[in-house]
Amino acid sequence: MRRPGLLASTWVLFQKDLLLEWRSRARVNALVFFSLATLLLFSFALGPDTALLRRNAGGYLWLALLLASVLALGESFRVERENSTLEGLRLVPVNARAIFLAKAVANAVLLAGLGVLLVPVLVALLDVRIVLPWGQLLGLIGLGCLAIAAPGTLYGAIASHARARDVLLPLLLFPILIPALVAAAKGTALVFEGDPMGQFPSWVALLTSFDLIYWGLGVLLFPRVVEE
Amino acid sequence: MSKSVRIGFVLFAVALLVSGAWIGLAWAPPDREMGHVQRIMYMHVPAAWMALLAATLNFGTCVSYLWKASWKKDAFAEATAEVGLCFGTIAILLGAIWGRPTWGVYWAWDPRLTTMAILLVAYAGYLALRRFVDDPDRRAVWSAVVGIIVAVDVPVVYFSVKWWKSLHQVQSTPKTVDPQMVIALRWNAFAFLAVLIVFLVARYRIALAARMRETTVPDASPGAREVVAS
Amino acid sequence: MELAPALQLHEVSKRYGARWALVRVSLRVRRGAALLLTGHNGSGKTTLLRVLATAVRPSSGRVEILGLDAALEPEQVRAQVGLLSHANYVYEDLSGLENLLVLARLLGESASRASEALERLGLSLKDDRPVRTYSAGMRRRLALARLFLKQPPVALLDEPFVELDPTGVSELEARIRELRAAGTTLILATHHIEQGLQLCTDRLHLEQGRSIAA
Numbered sequence: 001m002r003r004p005g006l007l008a009s010t011w012v013l014f015q016k017d018l019l020l021e022w023r024s025r026a027r028v029n030a031l032v033f034f035s036l037a038t039l040l041l042f043s044f045a046l047g048p049d050t051a052l053l054r055r056n057a058g059g060y061l062w063l064a065l066l067l068a069s070v071l072a073l074g075e076s077f078r079v080e081r082e083n084s085t086l087e088g089l090r091l092v093p094v095n096a097r098a099i100f101l102a103k104a105v106a107n108a109v110l111l112a113g114l115g116v117l118l119v120p121v122l123v124a125l126l127d128v129r130i131v132l133p134w135g136q137l138l139g140l141i142g143l144g145c146l147a148i149a150a151p152g153t154l155y156g157a158i159a160s161h162a163r164a165r166d167v168l169l170p171l172l173l174f175p176i177l178i179p180a181l182v183a184a185a186k187g188t189a190l191v192f193e194g195d196p197m198g199q200f201p202s203w204v205a206l207l208t209s210f211d212l213i214y215w216g217l218g219v220l221l222f223p224r225v226v227e228e
Numbered sequence: 229m230s231k232s233v234r235i236g237f238v239l240f241a242v243a244l245l246v247s248g249a250w251i252g253l254a255w256a257p258p259d260r261e262m263g264h265v266q267r268i269m270y271m272h273v274p275a276a277w278m279a280l281l282a283a284t285l286n287f288g289t290c291v292s293y294l295w296k297a298s299w300k301k302d303a304f305a306e307a308t309a310e311v312g313l314c315f316g317t318i319a320i321l322l323g324a325i326w327g328r329p330t331w332g333v334y335w336a337w338d339p340r341l342t343t344m345a346i347l348l349v350a351y352a353g354y355l356a357l358r359r360f361v362d363d364p365d366r367r368a369v370w371s372a373v374v375g376i377i378v379a380v381d382v383p384v385v386y387f388s389v390k391w392w393k394s395l396h397q398v399q400s401t402p403k404t405v406d407p408q409m410v411i412a413l414r415w416n417a418f419a420f421l422a423v424l425i426v427f428l429v430a431r432y433r434i435a436l437a438a439r440m441r442e443t444t445v446p447d448a449s450p451g452a453r454e455v456v457a458s
Numbered sequence: 459m460e461l462a463p464a465l466q467l468h469e470v471s472k473r474y475g476a477r478w479a480l481v482r483v484s485l486r487v488r489r490g491a492a493l494l495l496t497g498h499n500g501s502g503k504t505t506l507l508r509v510l511a512t513a514v515r516p517s518s519g520r521v522e523i524l525g526l527d528a529a530l531e532p533e534q535v536r537a538q539v540g541l542l543s544h545a546n547y548v549y550e551d552l553s554g555l556e557n558l559l560v561l562a563r564l565l566g567e568s569a570s571r572a573s574e575a576l577e578r579l580g581l582s583l584k585d586d587r588p589v590r591t592y593s594a595g596m597r598r599r600l601a602l603a604r605l606f607l608k609q610p611p612v613a614l615l616d617e618p619f620v621e622l623d624p625t626g627v628s629e630l631e632a633r634i635r636e637l638r639a640a641g642t643t644l645i646l647a648t649h650h651i652e653q654g655l656q657l658c659t660d661r662l663h664l665e666q667g668r669s670i671a672a
Contacts, residue, residue: 003537003566012563016549023551023588079549087513088547092564092608093536151377158370163360172357172374175350176381179388186392206388213380221373224294228366228514363475442476 006095013094013102020079021110027075028110031068035118038064043125050127057128058188062144062181065115070170072110073152076103077160086157086226100153100222104215108142108149115141131194140191143207144184150214151176157225183207234429241422248412248419256412268326270412274420275319276344282312282424283347287379290372299443302368303435304428305375306358309351311427315420316348339390346385350378364442462525464489464612464643465510470519472505472667479505481667482519487645487660489524489611492638494654495647497664503647504544506664507614510645511541523612540610542618546601550590554581554600557589561604575607576600580629594621602633612643619650631657 004012021028042060047053053060080086089099119137122128130137152173159169187203252270259266286308293301323341324334335341354374361367465487472480480502487493497503508514509521512532521528523535548557555576562572573583579599589600598618605613615634619627627650634657638644648654655661663670 004564009564012560016552016560019556020549020551079551082550083548084543084545085547085549087545089564091511091513091536091539091541091547092561093533094564095533154373154377158357158373161361161366162357162370163362164356165360168353168356168360171353175346175353176377178346179381179384182388182392202391206391210384213384214377217377217380221294221376224369225373443473 006098006101009094009098010101010105013089013098014106017076017102017106018109021106024075024079031071032114032117034071035064035068035114036121038067039118039121039125053126054128055189055193057122057126057192058190059185060126061115061118061122061188062185064118065111065145066148066174066177066181068114069107069111069148069152070173073107073156073173074160074166074169076107076153077156081160090226096223096226097219099226100218104149104153104218107153108145111145111148112142115145128192130191132191132200136200137188137191140184140187140204140207143204143211144180144187146211147180147184147207147214148173148177150211150218154218154222154225157222180207180210183210237422238426241419241426244415244419244422248416251412251415256408257406259409262330265326265329268322270416271420272319272322272326273413274417275315275322276340277417278420278424279312279316279319279344279347281421282308282315282428283351283379283382285428286312286351286375290375290379293368293372294376297368299364299368299439300436302364302371303439304432305368305371306355306435307428307431309354309371309375311424311431313348313351313355314427315424316344316351320344320348337389337393339386339393342389343382343386347378347382350381354378364439461489462522463487464491464524465645466520466522467506467510468520468522470506470509470516470521472502472509472514473517474505479667480509480516483664483667483669485662485669487643489643490638490641491660492644492646492658494651494658494661495645495664496649496651496654496661500666501664502667503664504616505667507541507543507616507645507647510612511539511543511614512536513541513543538610539612539614540605540608542601542605542613542615544616546597547604548589548597548600551588553586553588554592554596554603555583555586557600558603558607561607565608567607572607575603578606579603579633595623595626598622598626598630602630605637606633609640610642613637613645615644615646615648617648618646619648619653627653 039060042063043053046056077086086099090096116138119130119141123130152169155169155172159165159172162168183203183206187200187207190200190203248270252267256267256270258264286305289301289305289308293305320341327336328334354371357374358367358371361370463486465485467483467485469482469484470480471478471482483502483506495503495506505514509516510523512521512528512535515529521535524538526535526538528535548554549560552560555572558572558576559569562569576583579602581596581599581603589597592600598621602618618630622630631653634644634646638657644658646654646658
């Protein structure tokens with residue numbers, strides 16, 4: 001049998017990453033409850049004016065996802081550090097780009113799942129309505145989580161080998177993600193409140209450009225990050 | 229660059245700065261609307277320009293480093309990030325001082341201001357990364373990667389904040405029209421450029437010395453004999 | 459025309475920060491040979507093996523495996539080399555078989571080859587416990603199974619005898635003989651010099667990163 005190419009290797013590694021996430025599902029559960037706790041924190045810190053909370057619900061969703069992503073990304077690479085499995089993959093040999101694509105997509109899937117789970121919570125807790133079509137919300141969550149996952153995976157690889165990695169990852173990641181955060185939060189707010197001026201597509205466009213740029217950079221730069 | 233040249237340039241920079249201060253504070257006319265408060269612009273604007281120049285130099289150096297590694301490039305990248313961060317902080321602080329009497333607030337979500345603030349935090353992260361990685365080779369590669377990502381993000385941030393702000397009212401920054409003001413601004417810009425060069429060179433030399441110290445070769449006595457295993 | 463030697467190092471040095479782990483080491487190993495690599499902890503044995511495996515790039519010098527230049531064609535070199543290192547490159551949360559299946563798919567091998575390798579090393583196919591629960595001996599066997607699955611022409615073993623009980627040691631010796639019988643070129647780094655001398659044809663001793671032929 002021939003050695004797999006880039007996409008085939010990516011698929012194998014993606015399945016491996018999902019399997020690992022499934023095996024540590026207790027941790028994934030904890031992540032879900034962490035996000036719920038975050039939403040509660042926001043509600044208490046900024047409530048109890050329900051009208052105000054409802055207006056800012058989009059922002060809360062993405063803040064909660066951003067905070068959860070730091071934990072998820074950190075764990076994603078802690079697993080690889082345990083037995084130097086990242087090096088083991090490189091020595092098979094596996095194309096480093098396949099490692100990046102697989103891990104970034106797996107992280108995006110995990111975060112998107114979390115995002116979808118949090119929507120009904122927001123509906124219940126903050127009394128939001130879904131005014132725009134469901135599909136648009138799901139698409140936005142997908143694009144936003146892709147935006148977090150690409151630089152997150154790149155920085156996760158770097159931070160996992162440095163000291164103070166718990167604080168380094170968010171410090172590196174958060175400033176970069178601000179444009180994506182703005183676009184995702186604003187887009188979500190429009191989904192919850194209606195879009196009379198037709199601004200939704202511009203936010204999607206911004207988010208999509210961000211995704212294209214950062215996935216491109218990730219694929220380009222990840223091999224340099226993991227080589228020794 | 230010999231020591232006398234360096235000292236000479238430092239004196240030149242100081243001279244430019246002092247004369248620029250006089251030009252800005254005394255020679256240039258006060259603004260018609262804002263009065264003397266506007267004079268902060270002669271320091272605020274050049275500081276911001278120098279911060280952006282340093283960021284651009286950092287980006288170029290990072291790309292160059294990934295193309296072909298060298299300790300000089302790594303040292304220069306470290307220098308531009310740190311000195312740029314200082315100039316950027318000065319720019320924001322001066323902007324806040326100007327903003328209070330003018331807009332009534334220390335801060336506004338102006339696209340340029342916000343982009344600068346985000347940029348500063350991003351470079352603080354860059355410097356934190358350098359501090360937390362002990363191996364010089366990996367530190368150099370990883371900071372180059374982070375430097376590139378930060379630089380690419382700057383225009384993205386700028387446009388997204390502009391879009392974000394366009395939903396609300398935008399504060400317009402006043403434009404200097406008076407030719408004397410233009411001269412004052414240009415003079416101070418050159419003064420700041422000279423100061424930037426002084427600090428970049430100094431910081432570069434410190435960083436390069438640190439790199440050399442980290443990577444000194446031990447007294448190489450080659451005790452190797454080729455072994456042929458049969 | 460004579461075939462290129464299995465391994466060739468020319469004046470290879472490796473620096474970690476300010477410390478030189480290898481200083482101008484030169485080495486030539488013929489195909490099918492077995493080299494015993496000895497030296498105190500910190501003498502550079504692990505670094506040497508890692509350089510040969512292309513896990514790290516040398517600071518200077520040239521590395522050639524089976525005629526391929528490691529700096530120019532690292533991926534091709536990696537396909538020819540198997541490294542058994544301190545880190546065993548397995549995922550703790552997956553079972554032994556699952557780990558081997560991932561490797562098999564990445565190598566383009568069939569799932570049956572993975573099961574074969576597992577059974578050959580005496581691990582049970584029915585055991586779906588995660589590697590986290592394995593003993594040191596089982597982990598070593600799983601790491602060897604990875605090596606047998608890949609079947610590289612060059613095998614680098616970094617202190618494989620540590621943490622093994624006497625049974626494990628004799629099993630490992632048998633496996634190493636199997637590898638040699640299959641024509642694999644071998645470098646064995648170990649403190650167990652007696653075992654090493656029995657299994658290998660030549661010896662290289664490292665002291666502070668410098669090679670000293672014994």
